[in-house]
Every structure is written in structure tokens, then in C-alpha cells.
Amino acid sequence: MTSIPEGSEDAGLRRRILDTARHLLVQDGYQALSMRRIADAIGYSATSIYLHFDSKDALLHALIHEGMMELRDRLRDTAVEHSEAPVERLRALCECFVEFGLENPEYYEIMFQLRPERMERYPAEKYRAARKNLDFFAQALERGVERGIFEVDDSRVSASTVWASLHGTVSLLLADRVDVRIDPETFIDTAIRQALRGFRASAPSVP
Missing domain, CATH: 1.10.10.60 (Homeodomain-like)
Structure with missing residues (x-):
């Protein structure tokens, strides 16, 4: 086209x-x-x-791609702004992901929650472009490993677990399924802190 x-x-x-x-x-x-x-x-x-x-599948693919590219631009800018400190960079990426989801609920649902029973395969070139969003998280983890701050076996697997935690956080907030006694900002901050804590390198034991 x-x-x-x-x-x-x-x-x-x-x-x-x-x-x-x-x-x-x-x-x-x-x-x-x-x-x-x-x-x-x-x-x-x-x-x-x-x-x-x-077709309507081509339309759906276009919407997914639009959302993914908007998310990519935000993550890229965030990664550049926090390029030096791995922990701050990963935290900022997490905050960026959550902010995107909460600000764009329709796009977020189409990108991550819509599950058509029958849909044409998502185009490979669009999938490769979308996959770069995960790479921002993987690269932040790798930088932390290089500096002895993080411990991860596989940066892409670890980045995916961060996404899983963030997705759960965003999904619950969008669905209004968080206990009303819990402050949303505290919920988000705690989720991100716990996700990051899991990758922190252990302090060397004292003889």
C-alpha cells in the first residue's frame, strides 16, 4: 500500500x-x-x-503497530535521558511503560489484551519492530550486569518478567480492580521497586 x-x-x-x-x-x-x-x-x-x-485484521495490525511505535518512542527517549545509571534507567523505563498504559487504555487493550480467536498472523516486520520495546529493558539489565549491579541469566527472559509484572499492574488499574484502600501511586511504585529488587546483585559475603 x-x-x-x-x-x-x-x-x-x-x-x-x-x-x-x-x-x-x-x-x-x-x-x-x-x-x-x-x-x-x-x-x-x-x-x-x-x-x-x-481487511479488519490489517486494520487491527495497524493499530497494534501504532501503539507499539508510540511506546517505542517514549521508551527510547527515556533510555537516552537515563543512559548512565542502570538502576535509574530501568526504573524510568518501568515508569514510562506504566504511564503509557494508563494514558492510552484503548491502545493498551488492543496491544496487550485483545485476543481474537481468528486473526491473520501479525506481520513479521511489525513484530520485529515491536520486539525492540523489550530490548530497551534487556539493555538496561545488561548494563547493570556489566557494572556488577544486576544478576541475570538471560536478559530477554528477565526483561519479559519485568513486563509481566508491569502488565499486571497496568491491567489491574485499568480494570479498577485494585483495593480502594490502596493508593494507586504507592501500588505502582511498590510494583516497580519489587521488580527491580529481584535483579540486584547479592552483596559479597564477609569471611
Whole structure:
């Protein structure tokens, strides 16, 4: 599919299609989404939708990719800002992930929680681009290992466990399933501190 100049009428329609599809996906689920429903919602023909996206799976893939690239840009900026200190860098990356999820609940649900029973395989090039988000965490851990601050056997596995903890934190907050007696900021801070604590290198034993 050829690229569409930003600011053009086609680009504006594509944006409306994506935004409408995102709302409908979160509101009604994957099975209820159709090109016809999107077309009706924005006042265009279904044919106009197909000029931009071959299928609703292509639309879903585009939304996932958009979210992943926005997250990537935030994580990249955070990694650059905290490039010297591994602990602070990893903590800042964790905070960035949680902040992204809470600020973008629709994207977050589509990226990490939507589970269609039948969906075309996510394109390999988009998967490789999304996987770089995890690399920011792995690289922070590796830098900590180099400096004797962290102990990890496999940085990608360890980075994935951090993501799992953060995902649980974000999911509970978005679903409003955290005990009302618990302050959300304290909940987030504790989750991140506990995730980081698991990688800290043990102090050498004293003879």
C-alpha cells in the first residue's frame, strides 16, 4: 500500500478509520467489528475503508503497530535521558511503560489484551519492530550486569518478567480492580521497586 502524505484528505480519512476502529474494538470486541460498521460510523462507504485497509485484521495490525511505535518512542527517549545509571534507567523505563498504559487504555487493550480467536498472523516486520520495546529493558539489565549491579541469566527472559509484572499492574488499574484502600501511586511504585529488587546483585559475603 502506498504511503499517504500527512495532512492530505486521504490521510485524514485513514486517521478517522483507525480512531473509529479503535473505539469499536474496545467497546464491542473483535468479532463485532466489521468494515461496514466502521463505514457507517464515519459516514463513508465500506469501499472507502477497503481503499486503505484490505481487511479488519490489517486494520487491527495497524493499530497494534501504532501503539507499539508510540511506546517505542517514549521508551527510547527515556533510555537516552537515563543512559548512565542502570538502576535509574530501568526504573524510568518501568515508569514510562506504566504511564503509557494508563494514558492510552484503548491502545493498551488492543496491544496487550485483545485476543481474537481468528486473526491473520501479525506481520513479521511489525513484530520485529515491536520486539525492540523489550530490548530497551534487556539493555538496561545488561548494563547493570556489566557494572556488577544486576544478576541475570538471560536478559530477554528477565526483561519479559519485568513486563509481566508491569502488565499486571497496568491491567489491574485499568480494570479498577485494585483495593480502594490502596493508593494507586504507592501500588505502582511498590510494583516497580519489587521488580527491580529481584535483579540486584547479592552483596559479597564477609569471611
